[in-house]
Amino acid sequence: MKFxxxxxxxxxxxxxxDENILSKIVKEINPQPDDAIIEIGPGYGxxxxxxxxxxxxxxxxEIDYELAKELKVxxxxxxxxxxxxxxxxxxKLNTDGKKLRVVxxxxxxxxxxxxxKLIKNNKLIEDAVxxxxxxxxxxxxxxxxxxDYGILAIVLRYFTKTELCFKISPNxxxxxxxxxxxxxxxxxxxxxxxxxxQRLFIDIVKxxxxxxxxxxxxxxSNSIFNEIDFSNSGVDISRRAENLNVDxxxxxxxxxxxxxxxxxxxxx
Numbered sequence: 001m002k003f004x005x006x007x008x009x010x011x012x013x014x015x016x017x018d019e020n021i022l023s024k025i026v027k028e029i030n031p032q033p034d035d036a037i038i039e040i041g042p043g044y045g046x047x048x049x050x051x052x053x054x055x056x057x058x059x060x061x062e063i064d065y066e067l068a069k070e071l072k073v074x075x076x077x078x079x080x081x082x083x084x085x086x087x088x089x090x091x092k093l094n095t096d097g098k099k100l101r102v103v104x105x106x107x108x109x110x111x112x113x114x115x116x117k118l119i120k121n122n123k124l125i126e127d128a129v130x131x132x133x134x135x136x137x138x139x140x141x142x143x144x145x146x147x148d149y150g151i152l153a154i155v156l157r158y159f160t161k162t163e164l165c166f167k168i169s170p171n172x173x174x175x176x177x178x179x180x181x182x183x184x185x186x187x188x189x190x191x192x193x194x195x196x197x198q199r200l201f202i203d204i205v206k207x208x209x210x211x212x213x214x215x216x217x218x219x220x221s222n223s224i225f226n227e228i229d230f231s232n233s234g235v236d237i238s239r240r241a242e243n244l245n246v247d248x249x250x251x252x253x254x255x256x257x258x259x260x261x262x263x264x265x266x267x268x
Contacts, residue, residue, distance in 0.1 A: 016046055016105055016131070018172035026050045028165050028185055029103055029129045033057075038093060040085050040104030040114065045071050047103070048078065059093060061085045086113055090121045099126035108133045108177075112152065115140075118186075119159050119202075128186040137164045137182035144245050150212070154205050157246045159198075161187045201253045208241035208249070215240060228259055 016022060025047065031037060031054040042048040042060040044067075051058050052075065059079040062068040068082035081088065094100060102125060106114055111132050118125050132140070135148075140156055141164045142148035156162045168181040191198060207223035208216055216237040220230060230237045233255035235248050 016043075016172060017174050021168060021172050022046055022050060024166065025103075025129065025131070025183060026054075028183060029101070031055045031101075034098075035101050036094070036096070036098045038100050038102045040102065040106060042071060043067065043105065045074055047105070048075060051103070052078065061088065086110065086117060090117075090124050094124045100124055101126050102128040103130070105131040108136070108179075111136050115152070115156070115186075116202075118188075119155060122159050122188050122191060122198075125188045127188060130184050130186070131168065131181050132184055134167060134180040134182045137184050140164070140184055140186075144243065149242055151205050151209050154244075154246055154249060155202055156186065158201060158249070159191060160189060197253065197257065200256060201249060204252050204256065205241075205249055208244070208252075212241065216244075225256065228256060230255065 029037075029051070031051055033055050035055050035057060037051060037055055037058045039048060039051065039058060039060045042062055045060075048058070048060055048071070056077075059081060060071065060075075061081045061083060062071060063082070063084045065082055068080055071078065072080055090100065102118060111130075114130075118128055136152075139148045139150060139152045140162050142150070142153040163185050165183040165185055168183065170176045170178065170180060173181075193201070203224065207225055208219050210223055211219045216230065216235070216239060219241065220226065220228070220237070230252065234251045235244065235255075
């Protein structure tokens with residue numbers, strides 16, 4: 001079946017067409033018959049077809065109505081949801097209690113919102129295998145002390161073990177993007193902290209990087225934590241956020257939780 005629907009810029013559609021790369025992605029996913037797999041943005045269904053040959057428990061989520069209609073014809077038995085992934089309640093896809101495996105070629109403009117949605121629902125997710133922009137993949141996996149190290153790397157390191165699997169040339173896509181892509185594999189950890197503690201950790205990381213070139217003391221003074229004195233937190237607040245590791249941010253989180261100031265998280 002040849003698709004009539006042309007890629008749409010507003011959905012950030014760049015469709016993978018290279019069989020070798022598709023095979024490498026499937027090998028990294030390693031789908032099993034009893035896996036509960038969610039595919040974001042199946043596009044023309046190149047990866048979908050390979051996944052369906054390995055598991056029947058595949059749900060594809062496609063925001064493009066015209067593409068979704070054509071996919072339904074091509075794959076009559078496919079569980080297909082024609083909605084925006086960011087608007088979907090993931091708990092409703094977790095009906096048998098099995099953790100979800102999420103895969104897809106992620107539009108560059110909504111990579112971070114998708115990642116933070118998975119992080120918010122981390123207890124429902126086993127892992128995620130995504131194709132993302134190479135520069136984003138570098139930010140996701142960056143180590144302390146380098147330019148790419150920031151909010152994304154720290155939050156992902158807290159909730160997951162994330163690895164950059166391999167780089168992907170623009171030449172294997174239609175239409176051809178202007179940048180290189182990369183495949184990342186995100187393995188979610190078992191997190192014991194409450195949902196509120198997890199949100200607080202993310203808030204502290206975001207506040208610390210609110211003024212990246214300034215010290216932690218200055219950054220926190222311009223944030224929702226401006227009434228807390230962090231001088232006895234166990235972390236040197238004359239340092240910059242980029243010089244802290246995940247354990248430092250956990251220390252700061254615990255300090256706020258134990259603070260006698262009675263800090264209440266302000267809802268954003």
